Each structure stands twice: as structure tokens, then as C-alpha cells.
Amino acid sequence: MDRRSLDVVGTDIIRTHAHGLAEAARRVPLDTPVPSCPDWTMADLVWHLTEVELFWTHVITHRPSAPDQHERPTRVGDDELIDGLERAADGLVDALTGVDPAESAWSWADEQTVGFTLRRQSHEAAVHHVDGCLAAGASLPVFSPAFAADGIDEVIGVMLTGVPEWARFERRPGVIRLQTIDTDDSWTLAFGRMIGTSPDSGTEYDLDALEPVDEAPDVTVEGAAVDLHLWLNGRGDLATLTVEGDESFAHQLRSIAASL
Incomplete structure (x- = not known):
């Protein structure tokens, strides 16, 4: 990850957009379709990002080991989904905070650094925040150029x-x-x-x-x-x-x- 990426991604981005998706999800029924993710409801979208963030929290917490021991979580009930997403995002932010982006960490890509996770999860959360806003009929989040x-x-x-x-x-x-x-x-x-x-x-x-x-x-x-x-x-x-x-x-x- 180059210097420019480090200047525009970060834990604040992850938290802002994950919590932004949670806010969008609270505005509509959880069975609301997500137009940008065919076959998904808002509940599916929220659970997807929750699962992703729990996975990468495991990766960072156990770095540099591969996530062979990670157990896929069981999906929670709808009444717990939104709060669970916020907890997952906060856990990922806590795991990444204060860690050198150049430190070794597993990834599925060629780049094996903490910075890869920081960048990937910044954009993952941002794009799914957009998905949530499209489903809820809310204004899209503002991204810097x-x-x-x-x-x-x-x-x-x-x-x-x-x-x-x-x-x-x-x-x-x-x-x-x-x-x-x-x-x-x-x-x-x-x-x-x-x-x-x-x-x-x-x-x-x-x-x-x-x-x-x-x-x-x-x-x-x-x-x-x-x-x-x-x-x-x-x-x-x-x-x-x-x-x-x-x-x-x-x-x-x-x-x-x-x-x-």
C-alpha cells in the first residue's frame, strides 16, 4: 500500500461507514431489498459486513498467521443484527488501532500487510454503506475525491x-x-x-x-x-x-x- 492510500483510508473510515450502514438499516424494515446487491435484503447486507469484519479482526489479532482456525460465526437473529454490526466494526477498529500498516499480516492477495486490511476494509465498509443508503432511500455518503x-x-x-x-x-x-x-x-x-x-x-x-x-x-x-x-x-x-x-x-x- 502506497503513501497516498495511507493518507485517505483508516480506522475512522471503517467506523464511520460501518456505523453509517447500521444507521441506514434502522430506517427501514430488515427485509427491504438492496437494489445494488441482487437477492440480498438489508438484513443480508448487514450480516455480510458483520461477518467480513469479524473475519479480518481475527486476521489482525492473530497476525501473521493464516486464518485457518477462524470459525465462521452463526448468524444472529434480526433483532441483534444492527447492534452486532456496530460491535464488529468497533472490534476491527480496536484491532487495527496503533498497529504499523507495514507489519506482516495474512491476506488473500500478494500484499501481506496490516495495511492491506486497513485499505480493503475501508473501501468494503464504504461501498456497503452506499448499498444501505440505496436500499433505505437515503442520501449517499460523501467520499472525498x-x-x-x-x-x-x-x-x-x-x-x-x-x-x-x-x-x-x-x-x-x-x-x-x-x-x-x-x-x-x-x-x-x-x-x-x-x-x-x-x-x-x-x-x-x-x-x-x-x-x-x-x-x-x-x-x-x-x-x-x-x-x-x-x-x-x-x-x-x-x-x-x-x-x-x-x-x-x-x-x-x-x-x-x-x-x-
């Missing part, structure tokens, strides 16, 4: 690009550039396929994939960092952005992101 740009960077750098050593990236037609107008950040990505066989499971993979490139794009999607962030995460509309070039590649990128 720098925080939103870091969210885009994390999605692209951690989730959308990179192939394991045992796989190869095969180019396909199309290069897309995402450009923020308020932070002057950009990401240029080539479309392709990740092809290979996992040596651990023997599973063969042939999946849509992306890789960073330094090339002229076929399409540029440009807008405010917050709007670009929400769109990339499936919580915003492409109509809020300016598209120059072949729009089909923008839809293709969203399809890949949605499959993760």
Missing part, C-alpha cells in the same frame, strides 16, 4: 489485474482508459483472457482478464472520481460519466468487475 480515486485504484490493482505465475494473459481486442477529472488519475487497461491450470487444484481456467498497458485507448471513460468509483463498483450510472470511443468496452469492463 482522493478516497474515491484510491478505491478505483484498489479495484483495478488488487482485483481486476494480474495473473498468477501458473497462468498467462492473452490479449483480446480493446483498450480502455479511466480518467478522473478532479484528481488527475488515470488507468489504462487491455482486455484479454487469463488461461492456465492451477497446480494446487488442477482446475483449468479461461477467464476474462485485464492488464495495465501504456497505449492509446479505444475508449476513455472520464468523470469525477466519486462517479467513476461508484460506476466501476456497480453503484452508479455510466450516464454520469463522459464516454469517448467505443462504449461497448465500458460495458465489458463493468461486466468483468461484476463477476468478481
Whole structure:
């Protein structure tokens, strides 16, 4: 995690957005559908973030060990869900407070640091706060442009690009550039396929994939960092952005992101 990320994520972000989701959940019945998370109710959303935060609390508390001994919690009754989310968030914040982000800690990604958890859970809580507000019909939380740009960077750098050593990236037609107008950040990505066989499971993979490139794009999607962030995460509309070039590649990128 780079210096800029450390400047815009943190325990205050985790607490604010987890408690913000709890507040949104108190405004509506827990069986309210969540439009940005098909098949989920507000209760499902609250429990999901609770489970996630309990898991990463275990990871940080037992660092640098892998979470092999973590036991998935039993879902509590609806009358305990919202308070349970707030307790889980506070527990994660307590576990992270005062810990050097550079300290070793397990993660599912290449980066094995406390900072990975700090960054991932900041954006996890923020995006699910948005989900809760969309379900409750409440105003969306305010993200700083720098925080939103870091969210885009994390999605692209951690989730959308990179192939394991045992796989190869095969180019396909199309290069897309995402450009923020308020932070002057950009990401240029080539479309392709990740092809290979996992040596651990023997599973063969042939999946849509992306890789960073330094090339002229076929399409540029440009807008405010917050709007670009929400769109990339499936919580915003492409109509809020300016598209120059072949729009089909923008839809293709969203399809890949949605499959993760």
C-alpha cells in the first residue's frame, strides 16, 4: 500500500461507514431489498459486513498467521443484527488501532500487510454503506475525491489485474482508459483472457482478464472520481460519466468487475 492510500483510508473510515450502514438499516424494515446487491435484503447486507469484519479482526489479532482456525460465526437473529454490526466494526477498529500498516499480516492477495486490511476494509465498509443508503432511500455518503480515486485504484490493482505465475494473459481486442477529472488519475487497461491450470487444484481456467498497458485507448471513460468509483463498483450510472470511443468496452469492463 502506497503513501497516498495511507493518507485517505483508516480506522475512522471503517467506523464511520460501518456505523453509517447500521444507521441506514434502522430506517427501514430488515427485509427491504438492496437494489445494488441482487437477492440480498438489508438484513443480508448487514450480516455480510458483520461477518467480513469479524473475519479480518481475527486476521489482525492473530497476525501473521493464516486464518485457518477462524470459525465462521452463526448468524444472529434480526433483532441483534444492527447492534452486532456496530460491535464488529468497533472490534476491527480496536484491532487495527496503533498497529504499523507495514507489519506482516495474512491476506488473500500478494500484499501481506496490516495495511492491506486497513485499505480493503475501508473501501468494503464504504461501498456497503452506499448499498444501505440505496436500499433505505437515503442520501449517499460523501467520499472525498482522493478516497474515491484510491478505491478505483484498489479495484483495478488488487482485483481486476494480474495473473498468477501458473497462468498467462492473452490479449483480446480493446483498450480502455479511466480518467478522473478532479484528481488527475488515470488507468489504462487491455482486455484479454487469463488461461492456465492451477497446480494446487488442477482446475483449468479461461477467464476474462485485464492488464495495465501504456497505449492509446479505444475508449476513455472520464468523470469525477466519486462517479467513476461508484460506476466501476456497480453503484452508479455510466450516464454520469463522459464516454469517448467505443462504449461497448465500458460495458465489458463493468461486466468483468461484476463477476468478481
